[in-house]
Amino acid sequence: MKRIILCLFIAYCFNGKSQETDSLKLVHQRLDSLYILEIESKNGRAKVLHAEPLYIDLIRDLGARKGEQEWNIGLGIKDNITFNTYEALIEYEFAPVDRLGLEVELPFSIVAAQNGYETDTLPASRLESLKVAAQWSFLVSDKYNLSMALGYIHEFEFSSFKDFGNPLFKGNIYNPFFIAAKRFGNNYHTLVYTGPKFEQDLLTKTWHRHFEVNSNFHYMITGTRNFIGVELNKQFYKNDVDMVLRPQIRVGIADNFLIGIVTGIPVNRENQRISSFMRVIWEPGHRNPKH
Numbered sequence: 001m002k003r004i005i006l007c008l009f010i011a012y013c014f015n016g017k018s019q020e021t022d023s024l025k026l027v028h029q030r031l032d033s034l035y036i037l038e039i040e041s042k043n044g045r046a047k048v049l050h051a052e053p054l055y056i057d058l059i060r061d062l063g064a065r066k067g068e069q070e071w072n073i074g075l076g077i078k079d080n081i082t083f084n085t086y087e088a089l090i091e092y093e094f095a096p097v098d099r100l101g102l103e104v105e106l107p108f109s110i111v112a113a114q115n116g117y118e119t120d121t122l123p124a125s126r127l128e129s130l131k132v133a134a135q136w137s138f139l140v141s142d143k144y145n146l147s148m149a150l151g152y153i154h155e156f157e158f159s160s161f162k163d164f165g166n167p168l169f170k171g172n173i174y175n176p177f178f179i180a181a182k183r184f185g186n187n188y189h190t191l192v193y194t195g196p197k198f199e200q201d202l203l204t205k206t207w208h209r210h211f212e213v214n215s216n217f218h219y220m221i222t223g224t225r226n227f228i229g230v231e232l233n234k235q236f237y238k239n240d241v242d243m244v245l246r247p248q249i250r251v252g253i254a255d256n257f258l259i260g261i262v263t264g265i266p267v268n269r270e271n272q273r274i275s276s277f278m279r280v281i282w283e284p285g286h287r288n289p290k291h
Contacts, residue, residue: 036186045098046142050181051189051218053231054248054260054279058193059135060093060101062147062181069094069284074107076277078264083122086110087277099140101151105131124160129173131155145183152176167202174198177212189218189229211236225258226251243267244275256283 036049047063060068069092076087091105107128135151155173159166177195184190193214200207213236218229231246245267250260257280264275 046140048140048142048145048147048181048183050147050183050191051216051220051227051229051250053191053193053214053216053218053229054250054262055231055246055264055277056193056214056233057279058101058149058179059103059133059151059153060095062149062179063099063137063140064095064101064135066095066098067285068101071282071284073280074277076262076275078275079273080271081114081269081273083111083113085123086112099137101135101137103131103133103135105133107131124162126160126164127158129155129157135179147179147181149179150177151179169202171202172200174200187220187222189216189220189227191216191218224252231262241268242271244272246277256285257281258283 045063045065047061047065050062052058052061057072060070072089072091072093074087074089074091078085078087087107087109089105089107091103093101093103095101108126109123109128110125111123113122131153133151133153135149137147137149139146139148141147153173153175155175156169157171157173158164159168159170175195175197177193179191179193181189181191193216194212196209196211198207198209213234215232215234216229218227220227226249228249229247231248232243233246234241234243243266245265246262247265248260248262250258252258260279260281262277262279264272264277266272266274
């Protein structure tokens with residue numbers, strides 16, 4: 001009789017625990033659904049909430065609404081085997097009309113030789129370029145949690161600091177691109193960002209080209225914009241392929257202030273080793289929904 005009572009008690013405990021777990025899952029699903037609903041149902045045209053990659057970021061959100069804006073400051077360091085590159089950028093992006101994002105960016109790079117290596121053969125430190133970009137979301141499907149966009153980035157490349165102004169611009173980079181993003185359920189996000197890059201050297205009158213495919217996978221934490229995920233940045237040259245894995249995390253510090261941290265792990269270490277990058281994001285006027 002005691003054994004029967006003990007078995008019944010254990011079965012009751014497991015059943016209660018199972019019901020509690022199911023209840024928690026249901027609460028989380030409702031929180032996510034309410035949060036996503038409030039983000040997507042604000043005044044304006046339809047918009048789907050997607051996780052935006054941190055290293056190769058987008059030109060404003062997919063399905064951007066008129067008046068949205070964002071400031072970014074980025075800081076990073078890259079180990080290029082014989083030298084270190086210290087990176088910095090300042091970026092402003094905004095949406096003048098629904099579904100159109102515009103961006104202006106100034107990226108910098110400071111090069112420092114590692115011990116035992118000559119500095120004469122290293123790349124020069126410089127203000128990399130004046131970067132201007134546009135992105136148009138031509139498909140936003142809230143039914144399928146799917147968004148697609150076309151865009152174009154143009155970079156006016158500056159001369160190095162030691163030759164600055166002689167000439168002022170040394171080249172151009174032409175970069176059309178395509179983006180497709182899909183959210184599965186409330187938490188799982190995927191995105192592909194791809195396109196060719198054409199580099200024109202005004203001094204040598206030469207051209208270089210390669211093709212980029214950047215794929216992203218993220219898990220967004222319940223009821224927030226915080227996420228963990230990974231970027232896979234791939235560059236295809238004539239006879240070569242380079243890929244860097246970039247695990248990353250984004251955390252909201254305030255309603256309109258986020259910080260993203262990225263680690264770069266090259267698959268093929270011909271030209272670089274581990275790198276790191278941090279992005280500080282400020283969205284004037286943005287407020288998270290109450291939940």
